[in-house]
Amino acid sequence: MSTTRVRVQEQTLRVLAGNIFVAAGCSLEHADLIADALVWANLRGFDAHGVSRILRYLELFDSGESNPAPDITVDQTRSAVAIVDADSAPGPVALSTAMDHAMSLARTVDIAWVSVRGTVHTGALGYYTARAADYGMAGMGIVAGMPTLGYPGRGGAVVGTNPLSVALPAGKHQTVLLDTTTDFSAAPELLPPSVIPSHGIGGAGTSLVLELLASGLASNPIVSRFHSDKPGGRRHRQNAVLMAVDISAFVAPEEFMATVDDTLEAINRLPVADSTTDISYPGEPGVRTLQERRVDGIPLHVQLLDDLETAADKLGADVPSDFR
Amino acid sequence: MSTTRVRVQEQTLRVLAGNIFVAAGCSLEHADLIADALVWANLRGFDAHGVSRILRYLELFDSGESNPAPDITVDQTRSAVAIVDADSAPGPVALSTAMDHAMSLARTVDIAWVSVRGTVHTGALGYYTARAADYGMAGMGIVAGMPTLGYPGRGGAVVGTNPLSVALPAGKHQTVLLDTTTDFSAAPELLPPSVIPSHGIGGAGTSLVLELLASGLASNPIVSRFHSDKPGGRRHRQNAVLMAVDISAFVAPEEFMATVDDTLEAINRLPVADSTTDISYPGEPGVRTLQERRVDGIPLHVQLLDDLETAADKLGADVPSDFR
Numbered sequence: 001m002s003t004t005r006v007r008v009q010e011q012t013l014r015v016l017a018g019n020i021f022v023a024a025g026c027s028l029e030h031a032d033l034i035a036d037a038l039v040w041a042n043l044r045g046f047d048a049h050g051v052s053r054i055l056r057y058l059e060l061f062d063s064g065e066s067n068p069a070p071d072i073t074v075d076q077t078r079s080a081v082a083i084v085d086a087d088s089a090p091g092p093v094a095l096s097t098a099m100d101h102a103m104s105l106a107r108t109v110d111i112a113w114v115s116v117r118g119t120v121h122t123g124a125l126g127y128y129t130a131r132a133a134d135y136g137m138a139g140m141g142i143v144a145g146m147p148t149l150g151y152p153g154r155g156g157a158v159v160g161t162n163p164l165s166v167a168l169p170a171g172k173h174q175t176v177l178l179d180t181t182t183d184f185s186a187a188p189e190l191l192p193p194s195v196i197p198s199h200g201i202g203g204a205g206t207s208l209v210l211e212l213l214a215s216g217l218a219s220n221p222i223v224s225r226f227h228s229d230k231p232g233g234r235r236h237r238q239n240a241v242l243m244a245v246d247i248s249a250f251v252a253p254e255e256f257m258a259t260v261d262d263t264l265e266a267i268n269r270l271p272v273a274d275s276t277t278d279i280s281y282p283g284e285p286g287v288r289t290l291q292e293r294r295v296d297g298i299p300l301h302v303q304l305l306d307d308l309e310t311a312a313d314k315l316g317a318d319v320p321s322d323f324r
Numbered sequence: 325m326s327t328t329r330v331r332v333q334e335q336t337l338r339v340l341a342g343n344i345f346v347a348a349g350c351s352l353e354h355a356d357l358i359a360d361a362l363v364w365a366n367l368r369g370f371d372a373h374g375v376s377r378i379l380r381y382l383e384l385f386d387s388g389e390s391n392p393a394p395d396i397t398v399d400q401t402r403s404a405v406a407i408v409d410a411d412s413a414p415g416p417v418a419l420s421t422a423m424d425h426a427m428s429l430a431r432t433v434d435i436a437w438v439s440v441r442g443t444v445h446t447g448a449l450g451y452y453t454a455r456a457a458d459y460g461m462a463g464m465g466i467v468a469g470m471p472t473l474g475y476p477g478r479g480g481a482v483v484g485t486n487p488l489s490v491a492l493p494a495g496k497h498q499t500v501l502l503d504t505t506t507d508f509s510a511a512p513e514l515l516p517p518s519v520i521p522s523h524g525i526g527g528a529g530t531s532l533v534l535e536l537l538a539s540g541l542a543s544n545p546i547v548s549r550f551h552s553d554k555p556g557g558r559r560h561r562q563n564a565v566l567m568a569v570d571i572s573a574f575v576a577p578e579e580f581m582a583t584v585d586d587t588l589e590a591i592n593r594l595p596v597a598d599s600t601t602d603i604s605y606p607g608e609p610g611v612r613t614l615q616e617r618r619v620d621g622i623p624l625h626v627q628l629l630d631d632l633e634t635a636a637d638k639l640g641a642d643v644p645s646d647f648r
Contacts, residue, residue: 080404081434081573110405113435115574138537153604155597166533168540178533205606208587209490209502213462216492216583217574224583227590249405250439250541259540259548263532266551273479280476282529 177283501607
């Protein structure tokens with residue numbers, strides 16, 4: 001594979017991705033959502049969750065593991081929780097639905113927990129939690145996925161990477177955005193199968209607990225079925241939890257955001273310990289990359305451009321004239 | 325300090341600790357709660373959060389940083405959230421109050437988030453989350469404490485250890501109990517001040533986010549004031565969040581607990597990877613220690629026994645006859 005990279009503007013990528021998803025059977029609204037989530041990740045440097053995944057989405061549509069035209073239902077049990085049955089919708093569609101529902105619930109009951117059953121490829125989890133922070137709420141999320149990580153004492157891939165994300169609105173500063181999607185392990189699905197990262201009992205145990213919370217409450221266990229001989233046990237799927245917290249139920253939002261600002265500034269004022277002067281808060285490195293890529297474009301391998309063009313041609317999707 | 329250890333039975337320790345806290349001005353109910361939380365930690369091998377802390381509690385009472393007779397108020401804003409103002413109550417009193425309130429709320433609105441403002445020394449966080457699991461709920465908790473951890477690029481203690489805990493009820497198995505109180509760093513307050521553990525941007529960033537969530541929503545920032553020249557900025561205090569989730573709002577509890585059992589058993593059946601045959605789930609090592617210490621007693625340094633006896637004598641608290 002050529003390692004040459006070419007810069008493509010974000011809007012061009014969004015249009016191409018949207019065209020491809022519409023041609024693959026998604027509604028215009030869903031296609032735009034998926035395109036936006038993937039380009040959001042590329043803009044922040046999370047390239048493993050960016051447009052390179054378009055080809056994987058198409059494979060999942062072809063195999064029937066994902067549904068381009070899902071019948072998503074929201075089961076609202078009582079006041080503060082709901083279950084979104086994703087009908088194998090792509091992650092950006094299912095998790096955006098869930099976070100929107102959580103924010104709407106939290107406006108009336110202060111906090112909401114929305115479980116997502118049976119989606120695929122949720123991508124960069126920060127995309128959904130940051131949406132809550134954009135509306136002045138605290139957003140939280142967890143995802144349970146297919147086993148890719150080791151567990152101390154057992155061989156092979158045992159549990160998923162199972163990211164956790166928290167987004168908090170700041171006043172003068174950027175949103176504080178913790179997203180362990182990439183921290184927990186650098187896209188293990190891109191590593192050779194013989195390399196199974198393990199994070200000791202701490203990391204693996206955390207992953208196990210998040211699987212039980214996300215998949216157990218959604219009645220869609222992943223780990224137990226993956227390691228069974230049940231048919232479909234290894235069919236690709238993910239579950240999630242998205243939470244929204246209405247900050248104004250606790251404290252005036254401007255006071256909360258001032259606390260965030262003051263805390264970031266207090267740490268920044270501390271004496272520099274070593275040559276690392278470039279101190280970062282969760283979310284800050286992504287924003288630095290965003291600022292650069294908004295101007296200079298998103299660097300993509302030439303091979304990926306070829307593959308995306310081929311996929312678009314095959315589906316009869318328009319390729320924007322400035323794509324190359 | 326002598327390193328000789330003596331075994332003391334759990335009930336003897338509970339009685340001694342309760343007597344000391346009553347003599348120090350706590351109500352009988354609060355004294356029993358604090359004693360139970362400390363001995364709970366000892367029984368599970370979390371000795372840094374056990375009865376060795378009694379002396380520290382007494383210091384905090386003496387300095388006025390903690391209040392043995394607090395006026396705890398619960399501010400119930402709307403339906404699913406509340407704020408417990410701890411009035412500097414010891415952690416076991418404040419956090420037990422908060423978790424009980426969270427469980428009671430969750431029974432009517434499925435999920436509850438209770439913030440705790442201004443407590444001290446919350447101890448082993450799993451004590452409170454496990455209480456929810458004992459009642460068939462999922463329990464979650466975070467604590468924000470005084471800075472003890474480094475932050476990449478800045479010198480000294482910048483953020484707190486800020487543990488996270490999740491407890492989930494199992495069917496045939498022990499409660500799955502994740503408690504990063506001890507995982508995140510081995511009781512850094514027991515290390516020499518020159519040793520400031522750091523966990524890279526991931527760990528420090530997670531800690532920062534938990535501080536903002538727990539302390540920001542409770543209107544009681546710790547990190548920003550600690551690093552300021554404000555009077556009282558370094559006065560010992562902690563904030564917390566406790567959550568309870570009513571599993572039956574999502575799925576039949578017996579189905580959830582069967583998923584937990586099936587998942588633990590599926591992992592246990594996997595081929596052994598190395599000499600580590602002793603596979604552990606979160607909470608399991610603590611239960612193994614519990615089973616042993618319930619029978620053989622809790623090993624304590626002779627020096628600690630001396631110190632506890634001296635403290636009891638000074639306060640006029642009865643020392644059980646079988647203490648030594």
